[in-house]
Amino acid sequence: MQIEIKGLCISSSDSDEYQLIEKLINELSPNTKIYDFTDVLEDFTILEKCDFILTIGGDGSVAWLVGIFFQKYGTVKPLKPIIPVVRPQSVGFLKQMDLEEERFKIGFTDLLNNKFHIRNRTILKSTICEQTYVAVNEIFLMSSPHLGQFTVSIQHNDEGYHPITTTMADGAMITTSLGSTGWGLSYKGQINLDEDSVELIFAGGIHSAANFTLSRKPIKIQFKLKNTIINKNTLNIYQKRRKQLGLDEDLDPTSTLEIAYGSRVLVDGRIVGLGTRELEIDSSDSIPFVFLHSESIVDKTLKLTKQPDVK
Structure with a gap:
């Protein structure tokens, strides 16, 4: 049974990749409205119109999105389930969809056909x-x-x-x-x-x-x-160098060098x-992830070892 995806948010640092995914989604689900994550950073209520967030890039693209959203709003609760779309050259342990055109179509069709589940993943x-x-x-x-x-x-x-x-x-x-x-x-x-x-x-x-x-x-x-570097000799050298640079004597040079070294x-x-x-x-928070039934490496191992989902 197909599901209706009313809205999708896309996060990508590459305009060509963004446009490719936008084009493919319009072909496969023409009624789906697409939003740019950069607009979400101006108004997070845009996410209320979205069912999922697609991150394009390597595994690090997810970390960037979650981190920048938290720095902006102080919470991760408004985030919708995340779907990592990984470049073919990336290792992509988190990969659920592939940026390669035909493989992306297969993954997105699975999404439309409700062949996925959502699991919360721990963050720190x-x-x-x-x-x-x-x-x-x-x-x-x-x-x-x-x-x-x-x-x-x-x-x-x-x-x-x-x-x-x-x-x-x-x-x-x-x-x-x-x-x-x-x-x-x-x-x-x-x-x-x-x-x-x-x-x-x-x-x-x-x-x-x-x-x-x-x-x-x-x-x-x-x-x-x-x-062993912070000793009497290096402290003397440090103070002399400050004097050569026209700086005042450091009243707590040990603490200063501990910051540097x-x-x-x-x-x-x-x-x-x-x-x-x-x-x-603190590791009590989590974010929702989409897992397609086609399975990534980690998902397949998780299934084979019968690890239960987090509720």
Whole structure:
């Protein structure tokens, strides 16, 4: 039984790709009204006229859309179910439709024929430098190029945070199931099929480092810099250089250099914080995704392992 799609929102950074998808949709569903996501950023009520959102590009296009929408409106609740349309050259673990013309027609016809289901996917939220961000893929507290000590705790009922591990590493990453197919894999994480969990992955950890699968409870990461570069000699050099540049003496040079050489926080690959010593991450929110019955790699594995959908 065919469904009627009254409206679709398209997000694309490439005008040619946008026009191609617009043309194909007009051929397959001429009564469907198409809206540009850039207009949604001016007026989110446009989404009330849409049944779905198509993101065109790689897997990162979804992270960009969700992140920019949250920065604009402070919520993700108005977002409609997202359908990633992935370029043929992209890996596209999230792929539900292909940008190649004939394959797109097959996928969109499945959508019209009601051969899909909707599942909520976990996202992360954290306040960094007094600004709140959401991450579709991961939040990464890094201490590169110098080793740091990371203590990870989880919140238990009303008892506050309880430490679960402390280790020396180059960074600590929390990934969602969506993010587990991306950067997390580069750091020896696993593709996570369980929407009720997130992954803790240590980058460049020493012998005591261990990755964990954690429930969707609030997580705290605390960081201490173990940095041999910031010492009496480098502090003297730093102050001399400031004087040469005509700058006033730094009254707290250690803290300044810890910002420059200490930690940095990346949200979906974008640096949003420097010198962060503590990070709290909330994984209670989610966004809706469309899954076509033609199935992506992850969807097929999920089906074969009989992983239940998140309600």
